[in-house]
Amino acid sequence: MARQSENGCSLEEAARSLGVSRRTICRDIYELAMIGVAIRISGDRVVCEGGEYQVEADAVAMRRLAILSLLASGPRTLSDITAYVCDERRGFDVDERTVRRDIEHMVSAGYVVERADEAEGPKSYALSELFMPRFSLPFSQLAAVMRALDTSPAALADPVTAASIKGKLMAALMPDPSPVDRVCRRRHIVGRARIASSSMLSKVDALELAAMEGRVVEMVYRGPKAQGESKHAPRAVEPLGVVYYWFHDAWYLVARCRQAGDVRHFRVDRIQSFALTDELFQPPSGFSLEDYMQGPWGVYRGEPVRIRVRFFDEYNVIDRVKAETAHRRQAKLVPVAPGQWEYTDIVMGLSEFRTWLRSFGSSAMVLEPESLRDELVASARRMKEMYSRQVSPDEVQ
Numbered sequence: 001m002a003r004q005s006e007n008g009c010s011l012e013e014a015a016r017s018l019g020v021s022r023r024t025i026c027r028d029i030y031e032l033a034m035i036g037v038a039i040r041i042s043g044d045r046v047v048c049e050g051g052e053y054q055v056e057a058d059a060v061a062m063r064r065l066a067i068l069s070l071l072a073s074g075p076r077t078l079s080d081i082t083a084y085v086c087d088e089r090r091g092f093d094v095d096e097r098t099v100r101r102d103i104e105h106m107v108s109a110g111y112v113v114e115r116a117d118e119a120e121g122p123k124s125y126a127l128s129e130l131f132m133p134r135f136s137l138p139f140s141q142l143a144a145v146m147r148a149l150d151t152s153p154a155a156l157a158d159p160v161t162a163a164s165i166k167g168k169l170m171a172a173l174m175p176d177p178s179p180v181d182r183v184c185r186r187r188h189i190v191g192r193a194r195i196a197s198s199s200m201l202s203k204v205d206a207l208e209l210a211a212m213e214g215r216v217v218e219m220v221y222r223g224p225k226a227q228g229e230s231k232h233a234p235r236a237v238e239p240l241g242v243v244y245y246w247f248h249d250a251w252y253l254v255a256r257c258r259q260a261g262d263v264r265h266f267r268v269d270r271i272q273s274f275a276l277t278d279e280l281f282q283p284p285s286g287f288s289l290e291d292y293m294q295g296p297w298g299v300y301r302g303e304p305v306r307i308r309v310r311f312f313d314e315y316n317v318i319d320r321v322k323a324e325t326a327h328r329r330q331a332k333l334v335p336v337a338p339g340q341w342e343y344t345d346i347v348m349g350l351s352e353f354r355t356w357l358r359s360f361g362s363s364a365m366v367l368e369p370e371s372l373r374d375e376l377v378a379s380a381r382r383m384k385e386m387y388s389r390q391v392s393p394d395e396v397q
Helices: 011-018 022-034 059-071 078-085 096-108 139-151 159-173 178-184 198-213 317-324 351-358 370-388
Strands: 039-042 045-048 112-115 124-127 187-190 215-221 235-245 250-257 262-267 271-280 304-312 332-337 340-348 364-368
Touching (some): 059 078, 059 096, 059 112, 078 096, 096 112, 198 235, 198 250, 235 262, 304 317, 351 370, 364 370
Parallel strands (some): 187 235
Antiparallel strands (some): 039 045, 235 250, 250 262, 304 364, 332 340
């Protein structure tokens, strides 16, 4: 904010000069005033006591505002706050003693509160009620609000609004970050996800939330060979997470199907309808969605098979292989000769790997397993025979 006359500047001018909205200006001014900066809003104008104010010059105010911004995401220890403030990219050039004095000032002013760790570890600091909403929700009630946002999109203006509300709820109402971490572990993306419709993302979010809560879902699922939804009775599943697979450009629900008595994968776009029940279940001990998805090549599991493939570096083949196998932890891709690389991996089921491999054509040669090599050789011979025979004019038409 540049120097202004005695009467300050209008909110519109401040917002335009800083490239932010009027709402952001109002919020920032309120927070600056809370930490002792002589600045306020009068009518439609920004007024600074003394006639002028240079934001960049008030290092103390900006440093304390940075601390408050960090604490907005949850409690932090003194060492966490010091590391954040003293990061050279922020340009404050202070040490831990200065940061400690800033925190003590905000604690005495009532903006920040101390929290004693249950295990008698280091103290942590959090925003006081002055910076928090005037209501609080336990996790179960927050989950209910999140489900309402997911299942009633018509009540909101657009999906962006819903996403913004959910993000603010998670940040403001849940200072303990562990539930947020649990959400992250219930979604796994293989490759780069393409843009999906708002209705699809709404279903994915709701199913992910059910997995996070450990809540049984009743759904009507229409498989690829089904002729109509009416033939399918609702089935109860225990959702473990949602997975996106780039090669199919599809989202899948990973869940234990009570009807089958085993973990199955359901394409989300084939879930005709579903409802989150009040029945809870206990997920398998130590289950990790990311670890679980390391075995299969895509989303379908089978017997583990060691594979070894020789790739020829033509038409940027190696760059593509690196990009599309980056998520596989145990895979290895090493050069073995000029312009030739060898890929080794353990894959649980070959159906999706086979489809992926065929997309490379003659730029890939299978070395192991022998059964897959023989299958691709036979397929190549059939293709050669098909293109070698004479094609009649009727077939062309």
